[in-house]
Amino acid sequence: MKIGYPCINETLPCSSATTFRLASYSEERLIKAVTNNLACLEQILAFNVQHGLLFFRMSSDLVPFASHPVNTFNWQEYFAPSLAALGQFIKDNGLRISMHPDQFVVLNSPTETIVQNSFAELAYQCSIIDLMGLDKSAKLQIHAGGVYGDKPMAIRRFADAVHVLPENIRARLVLENDDRSYSLQDCLEIHERTGIPILFDNFHHECLHNGEPMAEALRLAAQTWQPDDGILMMDYSSQSPGDRKGKHTAHIQLDLFREFLTHLQGLDVDIMLEIKDKEASALPALALLRELGYVPSSAGVM
DNA sequence: GCGTGTCAAGTGAAA
């Protein structure tokens, strides 16, 4: 089991997601931003290894405007050595990596240009991981998309889009159950049609489900992962107390996390904590996992 | 320097 947090480290004085406005695009700005972002990513990964946080979601903003037509620079070639070095560090230290293309990636949109833009964004994020030389267990997690008043048709469009994706992207793609439209059961149907593993989100499952108890839901999602996909990845969060339903908590509630762990029942998973204060929650969560014996107490201590 | 409106991109629920 590995545990981690997404994208941003709030302890380190750097950001791996610096960007700039489209209006001020230039090759110089791009190179400067990416150079900065990769240097920061290196620091974050080192921090994570030092602290035993071995699961990390990389920012979608490592390369600003990577899939925008304005960007004709061959950044893949320019940054290949840096990305390869980062990849070697990841492999040497046994880190698990994911990326999460944002809400603009909608494979089942009825609008052809949106689907094409989504393909371009997936190609960008996949090429980052490919250039790092990571195996198939490094994943790109997306949601199914919109419903458009006809879910069976929307699911069919999603499956059709997956089937025309290049093999390297399809091999990394995983589907996350969401909290409004596509439940675990919907994702299982898509899995049946496409073979894409399901990344399980416990909080979304609490918001939208078809009655499956948590332990059963975890087992169903885990079954969709093949050996070379690695073990089940999951997002963990809980309700922000006193807030709108579906709002993520600002800080981990360890009693709820401890309760959630009882549903694993021996299942091995990698857990991404989607919690606002990042490593400030991931570190106490890791301490709990060590205390309970899920993670060796010596791992990652330096 | 600092406050703050706005930023490439989609969808659906709530206000």
Add this chain to the structure above:
DNA sequence: TTTCACTTGACACGC
């Protein structure tokens, strides 16, 4: 009809 939430932070303009 518009705003807001999604993982939401930070650029860049104006004072």
